[in-house]
Amino acid sequence: MRKGILHSYERFFPLTERTPRLSLCEGDTPLVPLRNMGRELGVELYGKYDGLNPTGSFKDRGMVLAVSKALEEGAKALICASTGNTSASAAAYGAAAGIPCFVLLPAGKVAVGKLAQALIYGARVIAVRGNFDRALEMAREASREKGSLAIVNSVNPYRLFGQRSASWEICDELGDAPDWLVLPVGNAGNISAYCAGFEFYREIGRIEKLPRLMGVQAEGAAPLVKGSPVDEPETVATAIRIGHPVSADKARRAVEITSGQFLSVSDDEILDAQKMLASSDGIFAEPASCAPLAGLVKLRKNGRLPGGLRIVLVLTGNGLKDPDSAVSRVDLPVEIDGTPEALAEVLGL
Numbered sequence: 018m019r020k021g022i023l024h025s026y027e028r029f030f031p032l033t034e035r036t037p038r039l040s041l042c043e044g045d046t047p048l049v050p051l052r053n054m055g056r057e058l059g060v061e062l063y064g065k066y067d068g069l070n071p072t073g074s075f076k077d078r079g080m081v082l083a084v085s086k087a088l089e090e091g092a093k094a095l096i097c098a099s100t101g102n103t104s105a106s107a108a109a110y111g112a113a114a115g116i117p118c119f120v121l122l123p124a125g126k127v128a129v130g131k132l133a134q135a136l137i138y139g140a141r142v143i144a145v146r147g148n149f150d151r152a153l154e155m156a157r158e159a160s161r162e163k164g165s166l167a168i169v170n171s172v173n174p175y176r177l178f179g180q181r182s183a184s185w186e187i188c189d190e191l192g193d194a195p196d197w198l199v200l201p202v203g204n205a206g207n208i209s210a211y212c213a214g215f216e217f218y219r220e221i222g223r224i225e226k227l228p229r230l231m232g233v234q235a236e237g238a239a240p241l242v243k244g245s246p247v248d249e250p251e252t253v254a255t256a257i258r259i260g261h262p263v264s265a266d267k268a269r270r271a272v273e274i275t276s277g278q279f280l281s282v283s284d285d286e287i288l289d290a291q292k293m294l295a296s297s298d299g300i301f302a303e304p305a306s307c308a309p310l311a312g313l314v315k316l317r318k319n320g321r322l323p324g325g326l327r328i329v330l331v332l333t334g335n336g337l338k339d340p341d342s343a344v345s346r347v348d349l350p351v352e353i354d355g356t357p358e359a360l361a362e363v364l365g366l
């Protein structure tokens with residue numbers, strides 16, 4: 018039975034007897050073999066489907082630890098800026114913890130599913146006329162001003178600590194680290210957390226080697242590929258529409274020590290990958306989560322994807338978060354009269 022990561026990995030986390038053990042049964046998500054895409058690409062391919070966490074993204078892994086520790090340290094409320102998933106997760110764990118949660122979202126740039134979540138979980142949702150980077154500056158300022166307001170963005174170290182749990186689950190299931198781990202990069206916290214998690218597992222002898230960490234960004238929001246901040250990031254993958262990643266230095270170190278790489282893909286390549294993943298292997302992930310597959314397809318096209326590798330794609334968010342983007346790329350339903358003849362015609366019977 019899933020009891021949540023504070024239970025499953027209790028001995029690896031900075032918990033004390035005073036730390037409340039929050040849980041929405043996050044973690045222990047499936048590592049799905051992507052057989053058809055794997056055959057297509059000539060690799061052994063898996064999807065770590067973190068879209069099956071309680072609020073539909075990997076954010077729950079860090080949020081459960083950050084909110085538990087915030088309670089222990091006397092916080093009276095939570096605050097975060099978000100492109101959507103962090104706010105959904107903060108709102109849910111704030112509700113579970115029984116404390117208010119304030120979320121700052123870039124006005125008009127958040128997928129409908131994520132906005133609905135933050136609202137229904139009872140967060141105070143504040144739409145900022147500006148992008149995520151501006152909203153994060155405001156949230157950090159507010160948290161500095163008011164000590165009892167705990168910021169739960171990935172500037173909060175407990176967030177990245179909790180997110181290490183995904184790397185441990187992958188290694189526990191595969192028996193070692195994969196050859197490559199490919200994931201989307203926005204604020205760059207998750208790639209840094211995976212690196213720390215794999216390093217810890219190597220330190221305690223659970224794995225032999227670190228996987229190559231491949232960070233994929235959208236072409237219109239690719240500061241780590243460009244090597245400089247992007248002031249006006251733009252992409253259909255709104256979860257990674259971030260131009261000033263707060264964990265950039267950690268992420269660069271993660272790519273360097275694992276001989277990995279940052280690469281970027283276009284919005285079209287992302288949406289094509291989203292449709293491919295769903296129609297070939299039955300997994301519906303949100304646009305940002307499909308950037309890694311788009312990256313693999315691009316490497317394969319350029320002859321830079323070695324055969325036979327064991328690769329894990331991190332599917333960070335559920336496709337249901339952003340149905341509008343997915344619908345923009347598919348044929349809409351055909352409408353018929355309610356008669357057997359009309360159906361027979363469509364079915365070609």
Ligand SMILES: Cc1ncc(COP(=O)(O)O)c(/C=C/C(=O)C(=O)O)c1O
Pocket residue numbers: 074098099100101102103104171201202203204205206207208256257303305306333334
């Ligand atoms: C589905 C999905 N995939 C990838 C990322 C990028 O992770 P980071 O590189 O650790 O930022 C996000 C990030 C979202 C937010 O930053 C937020 O919700 O505020 C995401 O929601």
